[in-house]
Amino acid sequence: MKRGLLALVALLSACSAGPDFHRPEPPPVHAYSTQASPGQNLVLGAAIPARWWEVFHSPELNQLVRQALAANPNIAAARAALIVAQENVAAQRSGFWPQASAGFTPTRQEIGGNLSSPLYSPANPFSLHTAQVSVSYTPDVFGGARRQVESAEAQAEFQGYELEAARQSLAANVVVAAVQEASLRGQIAATEALIALQEKTLEIARRQLALGAISDAGVAAQEAVLAQDHALLPSLRKQLAQNRDLLTALAGAFPDQELAATFDLAHLAFPQELPLSLPSTLVERRPDVRAAEALAHATCAQIGVADANRLPQFSIDANLGSVATHLADLFKSGGGLWSLAGNVTQPLFDAGALGHRKSAAVAALDQVQAQYRATVVAAFQNVADCLHALQQDEETLRATSAASQASRRSLELARRQHELGDLSTLALLGYEQNEQLATLALVQAHASRLADTAALYQALGG
Secondary structure, three states: OHHHHHHHHHHHHHOOOOOOOOOOOOOOOOOOOOOOOOOOOEEEOOOOOOOHHHHHOOHHHHHHHHHHHHHOHHHHHHHHHHHHHHHHHHHHHHHHOOEEEEEEEEEEEOOOOOOOOOOOOOOOOEEEEEEEEEEEEOOOOOOHHHHHHHHHHHHHHHHHHHHHHHHHHHHHHHHHHHHHHHHHHHHHHHHHHHHHHHHHHHHHHHHHHHHOOOOHHHHHHHHHHHHHHHHHHHHHHHHHHHHHHHHHHHOOOOOOOOOOOOOOHHHOOOOOOEEEOOHHHHHHHOHHHHHHHHHHHHHHHHHHHHHHOOOOEEEEEEEEEEEEOOHHHOOOOOOEEEEEEEEEEOOOOOOOHHHHHHHHHHHHHHHHHHHHHHHHHHHHHHHHHHHHHHHHHHHHHHHHHHHHHHHHHHHHHHHHHHHOOOOOHHHHHHHHHHHHHHHHHHHHHHHHHHHHHHHHHHHOOO
16 A cells, blocks of 8 residues: 555656647748749758858958947847846756755843743753754645646746847848948949039039030029038937947947948948758747747646645645753753644635636746747748749849849940041930939839849858
């Protein structure tokens, strides 16, 4: 019978209340979109490098990302949150072990004569010294403590994925801000060159007006065009200054701590091939999806905690010590004391509180599972959006490159005609302005493609 009792206790200890968590199956999806598909630069199933920003081959960008990952306070906060969660796991695991404490209680007291024993009446008042060690243990019979530890471990996993998501988001933000700076510098340079050409055109138009070759309307039209382009520069320069402030803040520095690195499109290479993970593996790589899964795991374990709270609770308490009227006699023979007690508590009536807590835990699991599905759907949408953007970027870049080449050829022919006297200086300036406008469009298209490339790496999990 004794062996049977021990076997029953062991069996109960091996059981955990509540449902076991099972990882969600990957969605049965074979493509990210019905339209977007791997193009000539996309390699389906290729490995995604951990330091994906190095594909742009910019030492300055690599250094800035490293600086941001090391100094950005949001990363430090996420790392501290992970440590908090890990320490909470360690603290929760301590519940598996007996808890012991030592105490010493010196007292000075007097007993009334009518309360003392008629056979023995010690001198009043007297001192009493009590030293004891107390041990308490709560067996995890129904697995409530194990479920609590399981929930805490899942919370630590959640914080770990949150840290990874913060790192990936920060790296992507740094890359996109660097590309934006390069784009703005290119746009400012093209706009300044365009303004210089328009000023020459206006000067020629004024000479022609003085000679009576053109009317006032022609000069006024050119002045309006020049004024419009002049108005573009302050906005572009403001955006550049604010973008520099953003880069400085991402790097964990203050606005007066100017960054040494500057970026231009000529020093940001576009990768020849882009990896595209399989749809079935996207849920494994995306930290936001894994974080949502960990949160569902933690919530599922709380159902077990709620179940265990409705079952009998067992505890064992023991005390061992010594008592004496003089401190020197505290641990001498005759002063020992001990006690051993077991306790079983079964909730009988709580006005339905424990049942409602169980129902709330089940509803919370339904909630986080729905949030997990929403996160997965958003992840696939994110990748599909990036693929569509890259497809359009490819077409736009192809068209703007062709336009730029055509403008350059036209300008070369116009310069030859001007040298031969077959083309006026005013007409030549018009060709040069068209070439600068084409350059401005090419800068914007190139920057858009680089930014969407960074977005794709982030969407795939980095």
